[in-house]
Amino acid sequence: MTHQQWVTLTGHHFADGRGHGAVLLAGTAPGSRGPRLLGRELLLAEDGKDYVTSAYGRHALDAAFVRNTAERARREGLVYLSVHNHASRDRVAFSKVDMTSHQRGYPALAQLTGQTVGGLVFTPYAAAGDLWFPDGSRSDLAEVNILTSNLLRLRPIPAARSSGHEESRYDRQARLFGDAGQEALGRLRVAVVGLGGVGSVLVELLARLGVGHLVLIDDDSVDVTNLPRLIAAEPSDVGKAKTEPAIRNARRANPDIQLTAINQRVEHPTAREELALVDWIFLAADGAAARYIATEIGSRYLIPITQMGVKIPVHSDTGDVGQVHAVTRPLLPGEGCLWCGGFINPTELAIDLHSERDRQAARYVAEAPTASVIGLNTLTAAEAVNHFTFSVTGLHDESSGPPTWILHRPRTSERDHILTRSRPGCDFCNPHGVLGRGHSPFAQVAA
Template identity: 45%
Template sequence: MDARAMNRAACFRTPASLMRKLEEHLFQEDGDEHGAVIGASVIDTGPGLRLLARRLFVAEDGIDYVPGERGYRMLTPEFVLRCVRACAREGLAYLAVHNHPGTDWVAFSGDDMASHRRGYRALLDILDGPPAGALVFARDAVAGDIWLSPQEQVELDHAVVTGRTPRVLHPAPRRPRAADARYDRQARLFGDRGQQILGAQKIGIVGAGGVGSLVNEYLARLGIGHLVAVDHDPIEESNASRVVGARASDWTPRWLPAKIARRLGWKPTPKVRIAERVAKEANPDIRFDAIEADIVDPHAAGRLVDCDAIFLAADTMRARHIVNSICHRYLIPVWQAGTKVHLNNSTGDIADVFSVVRRLVPGESCLWCSGLIDRTRLAEEAASPQQRAAQTYIDEVPNPSVITLNAVAAAHAVDDYLFTTVGLTSPSARPEWFRHHPLIGYFAQLKTASEPGCPQCQNHLAAGPLEPLPVRERSQ
């Protein structure tokens, strides 16, 4: 291809709901070729491009998709113009779609490529910014030709269908390289292909405390290629019993009394720096981004939007709200993991103890729809320190926390991520959330929820940067 940007590639991500509709249209019983257009929001990650499928325009056979003038079939000019104008209004990329026969290998024909050269320069002018391109699907494969400008085009590297049992499609089967010897035992379960998938993953961890520190170590030892940890808190002595890798020297120098250390301005180690140290000791090859900030910071949230998965291990309502939004707007699966100890307010006795794991699937399970984001607490957390003081908030008593309870949640969350990511989860696996109550030895499966018309998981699905995240305003 002319002037191809050899160092860049594109990734296409689509919700399972849109993919089901597309496959029903493309792969009909007649075995023939069919067409459509996808409008996709765009994230430029620097090294590559992410296209998030937001709109599907189905081309009606014989009306919008007709015998071609130079190739087998084509989209009519009227349908193309209607779709590209709709994409331009919403700031979406235009992707023409059709299917070829076959299963795990697909490519554009010569006629396809010639039509791209003839038409996409004009479409780029109408779109005025977003790319134009094409996707061609076989049953389990996809190829893409994406035009960023008349001078720069990129190929599609792969597509991800972000459902309960996610799928990854490539233009052709890929032969994995042999796994590193240090991962020999787990590669016997995941296979060389599974280990290669893990090595290519970029995973976000929000909260590097009790649960997050365990998730961090598990992922680093499993061979994840890139971790991004977000936490604004420094370590405290009370964290020592549950933050993996914490040392006494992290909260006070051994040779200096704590009172004098504070007077001299010595600061304890940020939790994300401890997480970075632990990860690199476990895996010297790992790439690690330690983000010393609250997730409500626009910069911190922005570092997660090109992740392959996110673990939410911070339990503020604002953290839940922001990460839930990232999940649905950027089509990134999320695993929320945590523990709770409930006390009887009148007696002080332990009422309940549980570890919980909730997997958020883009467009299919939502913290808002499940009633797990409290609007009152969300408003309280959004108040400034001065506003909180003026409203005379009572200081909260720290919740009990035990490393073994955290480990149950962290291990189940990482296990679920592993098995879904490397393709070992059965399509019949139940999608319910998990909760363990050790006081009564009970494992609960909880129903997930996604309501029609939800502004988070439905109206903003795959909106990407076209809809701002609910983060703190930069002036605050």
């Protein structure tokens, strides 16, 4: 679920201590740990009208509300999930009345929609789900992930506490993250798009943190001018794919790490398929196509993105240096994207999505190499990884609000926080666009 869906749900369900109802329409997608349901739109049930006292003396969704939302799920190819709340705190389960209601209604709903249907029950700190499939089978939901500044993982009961990090290679950092936090890092599948100056630093940091699986995407090869900036690159790497020193370095840092290397541009079908499976995308490639594809996949599959960049303006004639910028942009699905911020140029995007020969032919002036320095690359990479680590391990101070973009100006020692907002009508941030659609086929919604 997105941050905004969670804010809306908690405001509706937990404000007065009484029971309330809603329906969550969800897209579907495969995931690295199993199938995923992607919260696309939350429809609140109005008390006394859509959420009423049933014939069995308990509150339930009104039949007309169920029919209308289920019909919409059928038209749009989405999963129908009814939602209600219980009064407990850190553990939750469906009651016998709930389960009887599911057995009575969900098989028919699954046949009506032709999609998975089910129920979710929440407390502020726990969640459980009962899923029914069109073939008559059913399954429990493993967990609910909430994409806030801290990635919340809600389960029916608290996760079991582990112990013994004193004997682990991660002893020192687990003293900050806790054993559960370190285990969470080990379960993640993380993509690094672009393995140049910033990307190579990211690989080093993420591997040493204990991230379980890295997906490395870059179609470029090592040039002699890359050697001062590519972590662990050697003169013998010149001419090799940039994925090769990245793989070597990741395995040196963490022999247990799993790696998927793709020597293709990010818009290649293989790269797109792998990106859709990850838990987080680090975007260290600066092309318009990379920004667009990462934004589209992050929105469609509800995957957080961190985009990084360094700008070092040097006058070509005088050699004068302008204001240096090192920026880190954490992006939560539905909360503002690179398109909303004006960081995807439509003209450059149209050029960048063509073949290499066509891209060069479309540019009347050849692109000159830009300045790049490892310390500045490391500045933005470290900012990005620290934000990611605190988010995964729940260490962000929630009182500070949603994540902000961090802009460093090293020449003047300034550091600005920029609050991002979604633009009205953005197809990436709007539930009527691609947000949370996943693999679900698009269908025209009736007016």
